Amino acid sequence: MADDPTVAKYHVENGIAWLSFNRPDKRNCMSPNLNRRMGELLDEIEFRDDVGVLVLKGEGAAWSAGMDLKEYFRETEAKGLGATRQAQREAYGWWRRLRWFQKPTIAMVNGWCFGGGYGPLYSCDLAIAADEAQFALSEINWGILPGGGATKVVVDLMPLRDAMYHAMTGELIDGKKAADWRLVNESVPLADLEARVTALANVLLQKNPVALKATKDAIRRVKEMSYDNAEDYLVRAQEAANSYDNDGRKEGIKQFIDDKTYKPGLGVYDRSKQIKA
Numbered sequence: 001m002a003d004d005p006t007v008a009k010y011h012v013e014n015g016i017a018w019l020s021f022n023r024p025d026k027r028n029c030m031s032p033n034l035n036r037r038m039g040e041l042l043d044e045i046e047f048r049d050d051v052g053v054l055v056l057k058g059e060g061a062a063w064s065a066g067m068d069l070k071e072y073f074r075e076t077e078a079k080g081l082g083a084t085r086q087a088q089r090e091a092y093g094w095w096r097r098l099r100w101f102q103k104p105t106i107a108m109v110n111g112w113c114f115g116g117g118y119g120p121l122y123s124c125d126l127a128i129a130a131d132e133a134q135f136a137l138s139e140i141n142w143g144i145l146p147g148g149g150a151t152k153v154v155v156d157l158m159p160l161r162d163a164m165y166h167a168m169t170g171e172l173i174d175g176k177k178a179a180d181w182r183l184v185n186e187s188v189p190l191a192d193l194e195a196r197v198t199a200l201a202n203v204l205l206q207k208n209p210v211a212l213k214a215t216k217d218a219i220r221r222v223k224e225m226s227y228d229n230a231e232d233y234l235v236r237a238q239e240a241a242n243s244y245d246n247d248g249r250k251e252g253i254k255q256f257i258d259d260k261t262y263k264p265g266l267g268v269y270d271r272s273k274q275i276k277a
C-alpha cells in the first residue's frame with residue numbers, strides 16, 4: 001500500500017514551524033508510514049531560512065498514543081526480522097534527527113502521550129504540556145518493557161523512584177505531575193498552551209542561532225562526560241561555533257561594553273544591528 005503523506009504535516013508562521021502528528025482518529029499513534037513521513041518533513045524544514053524554531057504538536061485529542069500496535073508491531077513483526085529492524089530504524093531515525101536538529105525544538109503536549117511517544121518527547125529540547133494532558137508508560141499494561149528508548153528517557157529525566165513507579169505501574173499522570181516529575185518543563189491550562197509555546201519560541205527566535213545549536217548539543221553531550229572531558233569539549237565546541245559566527249559574539253560584547261545598550265545578565269543583544277563580515 002502506498003504511503004499516506006497526510007499522516008504528518010507542518011506550516012511555517014513568523015519563524016516557527018508547527019509540525020503535527022496528524023492521525024487524530026488513531027490518536028496520532030506512530031505507524032511506519034508516519035515515521036517515514038516525519039523523517040521527510042524534518043529534512044524539508046531543517047535548513048529553511050524562514051524557520052528559527054520547530055514545535056511538535058498533535059492534531060485532535062492526542063499528542064501521540066505511542067507506537068501503532070497494529071501497524072508498527074503486529075503487521076511488521078508478521079513480515080519478519082528485516083521488516084521489524086527497518087521499522088525501528090525509521091522510528092528511531094527521526095527521533096535521533098530531532099534530538100540533534102539544527103533549530104531549537106519544543107514539544108507542545110496537548111493530550112495523550114504514551115510509551116513510544118516519549119522518544120520524540122525527549123528529542124525535543126523543551127517541552128510544555130497542557131495540565132489536561134495524560135502521560136503513561138503503558139507498556140507494562142500490555143506486557144512489554146518500555147523499549148525504543150522510553151526507559152532511558154524516564155531515567156534521564158525523572159528522579160529514579162518516580163521513573164520506577166511510572167514504568168512499573170503504567171498509571172496515568174497529568175501535565176502538572178509530568179512537570180513535577182520533570183518529564184516536561186512546565187504545564188499550563190490547555191486554553192493557554194499555544195500562547196505559552198509561542199511566547200517561548202519567540203524568546204528563542206531572538207537568540208543567536210549558532211549559539212543556540214551549540215548550546216543544545218552541548219547540554220546533551222556533556223551530560224555523559226566527566227568534568228574534564230566536558231571542559232575540553234566545551235572549549236572546542238565554543239571555538240567551532242565562533243568559526244561559524246564570530247561576528248555575533250563580537251557584536252554581543254560591543255553592545256554591552258561600548259554601546260551600553262543592553263546587559264547580557266538581563267536580556268539579549270539586538271541581532272538586527274549585527275554587521276555581516
Ligand code: ACO
Binds near residue numbers: 027069071
Ligand atoms: N496503536 C494502534 N491503534 C491505536 C493506538 C495505538 N497505540 N492508540 C489508539 N489507536 C486506535 C484505536 O484502536 C482506535 O481505532 P479504531 O477507531 O479503528 O477502532 C482509534 O485509535 C481511537 O482509539 P480509542 O481507543 O477509541 O480512543 P479513546 O479516545 O477512547 O482512547 C487512548 C484513547 C486512551 C489513547 C486509547 O486509544 C489507548 O489506550 N491507546 C493505546 C495507548 C498505548 O498504550 N500505546 C502504546 C504505548 S507502548 C509503545 O508505544 C511501545
